[in-house]
Amino acid sequence: MPHCTERAAGEDWPAWPAGYQPTVTLHRLAIVAVAVLLLWAGFAVSVTAPPDRSDYRRTALQVAASAHDAAGTGALIAHQQLDGDVFGTFADAAYDDATRTLSGAATRLTGEPPPDDASAALRDGLLPLVQEAVRALGDAARATSRTALRAALGVLEDVAARLADLIEANR
Amino acid sequence: MKRFLAVALGILTAIGGFVDIGDIVANAEAGARFGISHAWILLLGVLGICSYAEMSGRVATVSGRPVFDLVRERLGPRVALGNLAGSLFVTVLTLGAEIGGVGLALQLVTSVDYLLWVPVVGFVLWVVLWRAKFNTLENVFGLTGLVLIVFIIAFFRLDPNYGELWHQASRPGPPHGEDWGTYWFMAVALFASAMTPYEVFFFSSGAVEERWTAKDLLTSRINVFVGFPLGGLLAFALMVTSATVFHPRDVSVDSLSQVAMPAAIALGKLGLAAAILGFFAATFGAAMETGLSSAYTVAQYFGWAWGKLRRPREAARFHTVLIVSILVGVLVLMTTIDPIQLTEYTLVFSAVVLPLTYLPILVVANDRGYLGERANGRFANAVGVLFLAIVVVAAVAAIPLMIVTRMGAG
């Protein structure tokens, strides 16, 4: 409903009636504060709890997928360079983007210790592939000759294929 | 003849103007991860925005006032304030994402990091909005955005497997490696990118800036029914080229450089240059639209003088909101958040805010006080209500999907 004020011009707005205490507001505040505290506690518990095996497996597979994306993209860029389809600044930017994805993946993998032996085995299979991808991507990005580029391309395609196999085997 | 040219120009600008960083990112990502099994979502989104843009255009041309101007009158100051707050939050975030997109496009041709471009782009954006004519802006960036047609050409040059693509499109669902959760999350993001909230408010205010009257109703309709579908076609071209190049290799797209690659592979350096130019025009154009849209909605809520058609000193509050919006957008980017990630989050928030945006339009378009006999008929209302229902479903599902799929990662 529209609220139309009834007052003479120049008069100020009405104040609270004398003696009125806004207790309802205090109750509501208390309830909200308790709810927020409970939410925060729950959040703190879930974030600081150590990861279990399925969490680790999921993280590892995401890392593998990211690494596979970066390696696959790196191979694509190398192909385009060999075909003369791209100019220098674009290739540099594209390699940078792929490298960023890859280093993000590597950091995530090395950031958490594996919770059990099976997870450790997964990490041991994945880590060398990620490292090889990092090396090959760097080689492709700074390659100055077609031979060097083709060599890096070969490694990138190989690593991408092995990463795909690893993902399939662990799905 | 002159009138024909004006209409043709309007269509052309409409096409280029309807692809922004959200469309670019969402369509490329969907194509890479899901093939074109989301094609039907894109179609749905285009139909939805056509329906509501037609209504907004009609309201503006017939009543002489933009849709948002009328929201407060019809829905009351409280509801309209909620609408303003929601739309403004999403639009300013989108503005930040667009500026980021411009920076990324510039990084692809210079070797300068996008973050260094961001303040420059923000400043140039403001200068352009301060000095250039509304019409000129629309024409230049709309027409330049048309070069995104290169992706349609690239698609045919890539010699794709049409049978496989048809199979993906006609059997909507997650391919190997994805699940229904991520499929629907991507669907919501795509739908939100097609039904961008700021687009209808901008179109409506733009109609008033261009001084359209009731006799321009046909122009408005042609703009909508030719422009938006063709814009949707450009977005689809991004999806399908990404599906052709990245999906068979099982590679996800998460950078602007990847989106441009199909054009390079198919058409070489020239295709690549055209693609980047198209990205630049689309994102810069969208940055202008989101910036203006933020200022339009605030000014129209409070009843201030607004618009580029007025002298800036006579619309000081309007221009101040514009400057502040650009500043906030730039500041958000300077937190070094990845612009692609910012775009993804913004799409989710857009989805949540969609009902707030579209319900008032439906209400206002039914008002005979403003539109007389041109108020919504039964067909317009049926379509409008249908899409409003879809929009509500998307809005409700957005945040839960985001949480359950961990932002689509699965």
Place this chain on the structure above:
Amino acid sequence: MLIGFDLLDRQILDRDGEPVGKVDDVELDAGEDGVPFVAALLVGQRALGMRIGGRLGRWIAGVALRLSLDERPAARIPFDLVAEIDSAVNLSVRRELLADPPLEVWLRDHVIGRIPGADDAS
């Protein structure tokens, strides 16, 4: 005329069609026979804030009060300046004759007006 439906939150346009603001609130008065009538239109964030009510409304009103340069509660447009009410409230006078919104004036003089090109529309 129903105040809620036809008057509140309408755009106010001056004689030249330039926007003046929205009808944020109305001031009622009672005639000699006790029948209430609309004495004036109230424009401004303070009036709007008080009308929206609740904590949010009082905050809006408070911000407006801090920004205003004098003690006036809200711009007040006497109802006899209203010429016609259609989809907007049309006044019979030009904008210049009414009180300037303080925020607009301040921004014009200190910010926007100082930037070169502020006099050119485009």
